[in-house]
Amino acid sequence: MKKIQYERPVIQRLNAGVMNKFGTKTEYAPVTEIDGNRVKDLITKFGSPLFVLSEKTMRQNYKDANRAFKNRYPKVQFAWSYKTNYMNAVCNVYHQEGSWAEAVSGFEYQKALKNGVPGNKIIFNGPDKTESELRAAIYNNSMIHIDHLDELYLIKELATEMNKRPRVAIRVNMDTGIYPMWDRFGFNYENGQAWDAINKIMLNDKMDLVGLHAHIGTFMLAPSAYAVAATKLSDLALGVKLKYKKNIQYIDLGGGFASKNTLKGSYLQGADSSPSFDQFAEAITTAILNAGFGESDLPLLILETGRALVDDAGYLLGSVISNKRLADGRRATIMDFGVNIMFTSFWYDHKISPAQEFSQYTEDAVLYGPLCMNIDVIRENVTLPPLKRNDQVVVHCVGAYNMTQWMQFISLRPAIVLIDLEEKAHVIRKRETLQTIESEEVLPAYLKEIKL
Amino acid sequence: MNIKRNIALSDSGFVFNPSTGDSFSTNPIGLEIIRLLQEMKTAEQVKKAILAQYLTDDATFEKDFYDFVNMLNRFNLMETEEKDEKATN
Numbered sequence: 001m002k003k004i005q006y007e008r009p010v011i012q013r014l015n016a017g018v019m020n021k022f023g024t025k026t027e028y029a030p031v032t033e034i035d036g037n038r039v040k041d042l043i044t045k046f047g048s049p050l051f052v053l054s055e056k057t058m059r060q061n062y063k064d065a066n067r068a069f070k071n072r073y074p075k076v077q078f079a080w081s082y083k084t085n086y087m088n089a090v091c092n093v094y095h096q097e098g099s100w101a102e103a104v105s106g107f108e109y110q111k112a113l114k115n116g117v118p119g120n121k122i123i124f125n126g127p128d129k130t131e132s133e134l135r136a137a138i139y140n141n142s143m144i145h146i147d148h149l150d151e152l153y154l155i156k157e158l159a160t161e162m163n164k165r166p167r168v169a170i171r172v173n174m175d176t177g178i179y180p181m182w183d184r185f186g187f188n189y190e191n192g193q194a195w196d197a198i199n200k201i202m203l204n205d206k207m208d209l210v211g212l213h214a215h216i217g218t219f220m221l222a223p224s225a226y227a228v229a230a231t232k233l234s235d236l237a238l239g240v241k242l243k244y245k246k247n248i249q250y251i252d253l254g255g256g257f258a259s260k261n262t263l264k265g266s267y268l269q270g271a272d273s274s275p276s277f278d279q280f281a282e283a284i285t286t287a288i289l290n291a292g293f294g295e296s297d298l299p300l301l302i303l304e305t306g307r308a309l310v311d312d313a314g315y316l317l318g319s320v321i322s323n324k325r326l327a328d329g330r331r332a333t334i335m336d337f338g339v340n341i342m343f344t345s346f347w348y349d350h351k352i353s354p355a356q357e358f359s360q361y362t363e364d365a366v367l368y369g370p371l372c373m374n375i376d377v378i379r380e381n382v383t384l385p386p387l388k389r390n391d392q393v394v395v396h397c398v399g400a401y402n403m404t405q406w407m408q409f410i411s412l413r414p415a416i417v418l419i420d421l422e423e424k425a426h427v428i429r430k431r432e433t434l435q436t437i438e439s440e441e442v443l444p445a446y447l448k449e450i451k452l
Numbered sequence: 453m454n455i456k457r458n459i460a461l462s463d464s465g466f467v468f469n470p471s472t473g474d475s476f477s478t479n480p481i482g483l484e485i486i487r488l489l490q491e492m493k494t495a496e497q498v499k500k501a502i503l504a505q506y507l508t509d510d511a512t513f514e515k516d517f518y519d520f521v522n523m524l525n526r527f528n529l530m531e532t533e534e535k536d537e538k539a540t541n
Contacts, residue, residue, distance in 0.1 A: 003505060003506055003507040004505055004506050004507065005506075005507055006481070006506040006507045006508035006512075006513075007479060007480075007481055008481075008516045008519075008520075009478070009479060009481045009482035009485050009516060009517070009520040010478065010479050010482055010520075010523075011467065011476050011477070011478040011482050011520065011523050011524065011527065012476060012477050012478075013474060013475075013476050013527060014475045014476060014477055323519075325519055325522060325523075329523070329526050359479055359480070361465075361477070361478075361479035386479070388512065388516075389512075
């Protein structure tokens with residue numbers, strides 16, 4: 001007699017009454033393959049857990065975003081945000097599509113250069129640029145986005161010393177109706193700091209003010225806030241034209257477009273609540289086009305979109321270590337991936353799908369990671385089929401920020417695989433070993449011997 | 453390990469406790485285990501019956517079975533020992 005596929009016995013109380021509007025969505029539709037590669041095969045070949053990136057989705061997202069803006073505005077340029085995901089393979093997919101680079105640290109800047117991005121197509125952002133990094137950026141004709149006055153004065157000194165005119169922009173912070181207002185970066189629009197910085201640059205005449213930059217926040221769900229930012233930056237650009245008879249070459253609206261992830265506490269699923277590229281593009285381009293620029297004076301529109309381009313191209317494959325019952329009766333499932341490699345689980349309720357077929361019966365569960373730390377919670381409440389040891393799951397939308405904010409806390413970082421357009425899997429970062437961790441450690445000679 | 457005898461079961465996995473009015477949903481294997489328990493089968497007999505039918509191993513089922521019985525207890529679907537004693541007195 002052929003035996004029946006086993007599924008853990010489950011029983012759930014049925015609660016009659018008013019439906020809970022915050023009720024969780026049941027995830028029992030299995031995801032058994034990613035871009036033609038079976039999840040089971042990927043785990044067998046590359047181990048568990050495993051990050052998987054879909055090149056097809058990355059390129060498609062870029063094309064969607066590019067089309068949304070270019071359909072509405074004549075001069076658009078994307079710059080790949082290195083901090084979102086600086087795996088070289090990822091960066092080069094976006095560079096191949098035409099993206100410039102946006103770096104916020106010296107090492108990201110070096111990475112962009114090594115990836116082959118010409119210096120004059122690298123935007124150098126961030127509050128911490130060392131003197132030597134600024135020298136390199138000036139030498140390479142990069143766009144330096146000034147964050148504070150100390151940086152402005154240092155660039156001025158370097159310009160004199162190097163006898164070069166640095167290409168600079170100022171970062172502007174402003175009230176766009178979004179709370180919290182990001183006012184720690186750059187110069188404020190409302191209180192006149194931005195104009196003060198512009199005047200210092202223009203009157204000193206040691207550098208070229210080529211752009212104006214704003215980055216109003218992260219995971220923005222309101223396109224209207226970008227319209228406010230675009231209007232205020234356009235106002236500054238038109239003011240510069242009026243006062244100094246000089247055209248600002250570009251307006252950079254930074255990043256922050258929401259991805260399809262679901263923020264914790266959100267009423268709607270991210271896929272339903274996040275604005276589309278078209279909605280962001282409509283708000284931004286309409287504001288710039290209506291600002292009053294002459295046709296030939298329209299500035300280049302730069303976008304440093306990261307998250308919305310790569311988040312849904314990333315998957316984390318993992319396996320069940322064990323199931324247990326908590327004191328209050330809730331099911332707890334321990335996975336082999338934790339918050340050390342899934343930093344975004346602190347603010348998203350990531351969609352998690354089983355990677356094998358189940359019946360339609362489900363259980364509410366808490367998903368824990370493998371770390372011996374109480375904070376290692378992947379999902380506080382998720383409705384999943386009765387998973388058993390070694391069953392596999394697919395975590396969705398992990399392409400942004402996890403592969404840059406991850407750490408080797410307690411467990412080592414897994415491999416990353418990129419599935420190309422021909423559905424071939426390439427390892428783009430190897431699984432870490434003890435040697436990876438110890439390679440930078442130095443043990444003083446007198447501590448080499450121990451006797452126990 | 454006795455399940456309450458008056459528990460009503462439907463083939464679709466609907467479980468009803470007439471004493472409390474509570475209703476539950478269980479999967480096919482859960483339904484089968486409850487039925488076996490209603491037939492007064494011991495844990496060992498339940499295990500034997502399930503292992504004969506399903507693709508699983510001894511340890512996995514034992515672990516899952518005790519967790520399932522624990523949930524039946526939590527949901528007041530099992531006879532308590534007190535009642536058992538009263539019944540035998």
